[in-house]
Amino acid sequence: MEDILNYALRMASKMNVKYAEARYQANMYEESLLKNGVPEISSKSHSKGIGIRVIVNSAMGFSSTSTITKSKIEEAVKEAVGLAKSSLMLTKKGINLSEETMHSDKVVIKPRINPEYVASESRLELLKIIDDEMLGVAKKMNVKVSGRLLSVGYSVVEKMIMNTDGTNIYTKLPYEMATYSFVISANNRSLQRYENMGATGGWEIVERWLLDEKIREEAINISKAVLSAKSPPSDKIDVILGSEIVGIVCHESTGHPSEADRILGREAAQAGETYITPELIGKQIGSKAVTIVDNPVIPGSFGYYVY
Structure with a gap:
């Protein structure tokens, strides 16, 4: 090849x-x-x-x-x-x-x-x-x-x-x-x-x-x-999210919005826009209590890649 x-x-x-x-x-x-x-x-x-x-x-x-x-x-x-x-x-x-x-x-x-x-x-x-x-x-x-x-x-x-x-x-x-x-x-x-x-x-x-x-x-x-x-309580309460829900939240609320195509406005017609703009590069988004890391080099992980 x-x-x-x-x-x-x-x-x-x-x-x-x-x-x-x-x-x-x-x-x-x-x-x-x-x-x-x-x-x-x-x-x-x-x-x-x-x-x-x-x-x-x-x-x-x-x-x-x-x-x-x-x-x-x-x-x-x-x-x-x-x-x-x-x-x-x-x-x-x-x-x-x-x-x-x-x-x-x-x-x-x-x-x-x-x-x-x-x-x-x-x-x-x-x-x-x-x-x-x-x-x-x-x-x-x-x-x-x-x-x-x-x-x-x-x-x-x-x-x-x-x-x-x-x-x-x-x-x-x-x-x-x-x-x-x-x-x-x-x-x-x-x-x-x-x-x-x-x-x-x-x-x-x-x-x-x-x-x-x-x-x-x-x-x-x-x-x-x-x-x-x-049935769960109907009033407002604090909840602890399990790993699966946390994964969905990270995927939808951070993963997709962080895609460069969306940030640069190249994908709006196909997949929507994002709240993240080029001006936000290097700035904090969201709460200081939350840190999300995308690491593709964890051995054995499903999204694993080196290059």
Whole structure:
């Protein structure tokens, strides 16, 4: 893949660009699904492509292709350069790149148990055990459990990026994922439980989650809530938020508003605006009692990346 990316950069350099980068990405995803005890068709998908980004004078252009041949790469480079030249007429403020240290690195996370070698039958067997656990809890506690949706899957994301400044970075990261959802009903009351789980690694992650024990405990707690939970106070009170709610609050109230596209006003039509403006860079937002840190290099985390 390095040869084809180098080819793209050479093509761009011949067209007198100020800067060019070529990025390759390949995604592989496989999932097994159990719905109300019935196996659904396991899905497997592959996708790959190359993106070309260039700066001509002070304007940027981008193009991509999912057909990785020299002829298609050449077309993509020409299109990116053409778009950059066209946007020059609309550019009010030119693009300037900061001075950064260039990197050449390779980051490959090797799973202890390669998920590609775990048969779909083994994944479905685990889901069936979990489903039986839920049904067992429902029978023991005299409640009804419905809307049972269980899935487990994995993905492998491979990336390589090179630019005309000398950067050459390759990464290959495996991810494991699990999702479960169910509804407990009794006495004309019902509660739904929905959870997504994810981590960087292989099948050993799924084994470490102990999903059968975790979901059995979840089913017991939800059943108790349906059978005996009391309504919360109606007056104004202080509350302590659990980690899941805190995560949503951080995601929606801080994560999205902090996206550069929104701050710069480039995404308003598609996803909305933000209360954060460029003038607030370096200033405190919100309470001094709250600190939110976005750290993608925590080993094993689902959002893990180095570059």
